Amino acid sequence: MKTLVWLRHDLRLEDNPALYRAGELAEGVVAVYQLCTEYIERHTIAPARLDFIRRHLQILAPQLAKRNIPLVVARVDHAADIPQQLLQIAQQHACTQLFFNAEYPFDELQRDRAVAEVCREQGMIVKRFHDRVIVPPGMLRNGQGEPYKVFTAFKKKWLQTVMPLRLHPLSAPLKQPAGDAIESPDIDAVFKPFPQRDLHQQWPAGEVEARRRLQRFIEQDLHDYQTERDFPAQEGTSTLSPYLAVGAISPRQCAAAVLAANNGEWDTGSDGVRCWLGEIIWREFYQHVVVDYPWVCKHQALQRHTEAFPWSKDHEAFQAWCDGRTGIPLVDAAMLQLKATGWMHNRLRMVVAMFLTKNLQIDWRLGERYFMSQLIDGDFAANNGGWQWSASTGTDAAPYFRIFNPVSQSERFDPDGEFIRTYLPILKHLSNKQIHRPPPTQGYPLPIVDLAESRKNTIALFSNLGAA
Numbered sequence: 237m238k239t240l241v242w243l244r245h246d247l248r249l250e251d252n253p254a255l256y257r258a259g260e261l262a263e264g265v266v267a268v269y270q271l272c273t274e275y276i277e278r279h280t281i282a283p284a285r286l287d288f289i290r291r292h293l294q295i296l297a298p299q300l301a302k303r304n305i306p307l308v309v310a311r312v313d314h315a316a317d318i319p320q321q322l323l324q325i326a327q328q329h330a331c332t333q334l335f336f337n338a339e340y341p342f343d344e345l346q347r348d349r350a351v352a353e354v355c356r357e358q359g360m361i362v363k364r365f366h367d368r369v370i371v372p373p374g375m376l377r378n379g380q381g382e383p384y385k386v387f388t389a390f391k392k393k394w395l396q397t398v399m400p401l402r403l404h405p406l407s408a409p410l411k412q413p414a415g416d417a418i419e420s421p422d423i424d425a426v427f428k429p430f431p432q433r434d435l436h437q438q439w440p441a442g443e444v445e446a447r448r449r450l451q452r453f454i455e456q457d458l459h460d461y462q463t464e465r466d467f468p469a470q471e472g473t474s475t476l477s478p479y480l481a482v483g484a485i486s487p488r489q490c491a492a493a494v495l496a497a498n499n500g501e502w503d504t505g506s507d508g509v510r511c512w513l514g515e516i517i518w519r520e521f522y523q524h525v526v527v528d529y530p531w532v533c534k535h536q537a538l539q540r541h542t543e544a545f546p547w548s549k550d551h552e553a554f555q556a557w558c559d560g561r562t563g564i565p566l567v568d569a570a571m572l573q574l575k576a577t578g579w580m581h582n583r584l585r586m587v588v589a590m591f592l593t594k595n596l597q598i599d600w601r602l603g604e605r606y607f608m609s610q611l612i613d614g615d616f617a618a619n620n621g622g623w624q625w626s627a628s629t630g631t632d633a634a635p636y637f638r639i640f641n642p643v644s645q646s647e648r649f650d651p652d653g654e655f656i657r658t659y660l661p662i663l664k665h666l667s668n669k670q671i672h673r674p675p676p677t678q679g680y681p682l683p684i685v686d687l688a689e690s691r692k693n694t695i696a697l698f699s700n701l702g703a704a
């Protein structure tokens with residue numbers, strides 16, 4: 237019984253349950269990756285991310301071929317045609333089973349249901365596995381049997397569930413019996429119609445690179461993570477998010493490796509381990525949220541009463557924010573980091589998201605979409621969760637009255653202006669004190685908004701919305 241393994245955001249050999257289980261049967265495996273035009277447009281997939289996916293497939297194809305697993309890479313224009321195209325590929329390769337790893341946002345769940353139905357109607361066996369999270373959505377419930385809305389309670393339950401387990405990442409799939417000669421897929425031709433941005437120097441592709449980054453992080457930064465992670469000028473975080481987003485590494489591989497660096501313990505030993513694993517749990521939390529509160533996948537606020545907030549439609553201010561021309565140096569430097577690298581430090585994502593929603597009062601959905609169009613690590617659940625948290629519309633959201641002041645954040649987390657100077661050389665000459673609040677400077681804009689006034693106004697508008 238040959239198996240078709242449908243790859244999506246799981247572009248690795250190791251610890252890939254769908255590939256591993258298919259390989260275990262040793263009856264022949266074919267892998268397929270579909271690039272869907274409609275998905276790319278609807279989900280504003282960033283050119284940097286598309287290129288990153290393409291480079292991963294180029295690495296994966298020969299690795300799979302060494303195991304006698306051909307990789308088919310196909311383009312499909314309409315999402316509605318995905319099931320038929322997959323079925324055809326399965327039939328061409330005489331596959332009678334379809335295995336894949338689950339994805340959780342609403343569109344993806346619908347797509348996978350449609351595929352399973354079409355394949356089962358034709359007598360195929362369809363199996364779904366979980367690799368994107370350590371604990372699959374739906375498994376963690378509070379005392380009343382309800383999903384969690386608050387992270388701390390979710391985290392407690394997650395730890396109670398996971399810590400007694402031994403996390404054993406799976407090895408790469410077994411070599412399959414030799415079949416016909418394997419042709420290399422023309423991956424570049426499939427990706428050619430879409431804009432791509434090559435950032436290979438900063439973000440080399442592949443699971444070996446992902447594991448190297450994890451190892452480097454464990455050896456150099458993990459144990460100081462809780463004190464270093466908030467300073468954007470320092471390399472205090474793992475920079476694994478692009479690799480987790482395309483699935484070049486799994487959260488289970490990450491958690492197993494950091495726990496091993498702390499004698500398998502969570503609550504004793506290294507504070508860095510505790511703190512970093514906490515971030516992996518945040519990631520899992522948001523994956524659960526999109527399943528438990530599916531309307532967040534339809535551009536709606538998790539806390540429905542916040543839909544009444546009168547978001548501004550100031551296109552000029554929005555464009556100034558996108559282009560890093562707000563006159564607030566930390567915000568501008570952060571937005572320029574995003575443009576230059578396809579990535580932004582977590583502290584800065586919170587600062588710029590709060591600035592957009594709380595000072596400019598611009599709809600979080602515009603910011604969410606812009607981030608997706610730029611981020612190499614764009615992940616619907618994490619991005620939506622981060623935006624709704626910052627806008628105080630989501631689960632466990634920042635209380636609306638606790639608004640970051642981007643200038644105080646700058647003084648606190650970039651005290652010498654090192655990060656600002658990297659992305660805004662025009663302010664290089666200013667003193668460490670001035671750089672956070674520049675005097676009128678030729679070529680650099682004055683602040684486009686009064687921080688104190690807009691803050692007061694936002695709090696008043698939120699308080700008028702009443703409670704959930």
Ligand SMILES: Cc1cc2nc3c(=O)[nH]c(=O)nc-3n(C[C@H](O)[C@H](O)[C@H](O)COP(=O)(O)OP(=O)(O)OC[C@H]3O[C@@H](n4cnc5c(N)ncnc54)[C@H](O)[C@@H]3O)c2cc1C
Nearest residue numbers: 473474475476477515519582585613614615618619622623
């Ligand atoms: C407005 C906003 C938008 C965001 N959009 C995304 C996104 O599209 N994709 C994405 O992966 N992350 C997103 N994040 C979360 C976070 O900013 C990034 O995961 C982090 O900056 C990645 O850097 P790192 O890999 O060095 O993280 P580390 O600090 O080393 O953390 C390790 C891993 O934990 C996960 N993680 C860390 N913080 C968070 C968090 N707050 N929420 C969810 N997962 C987290 C990531 O997978 C990360 O790689 C967003 C946060 C905000 C506030």
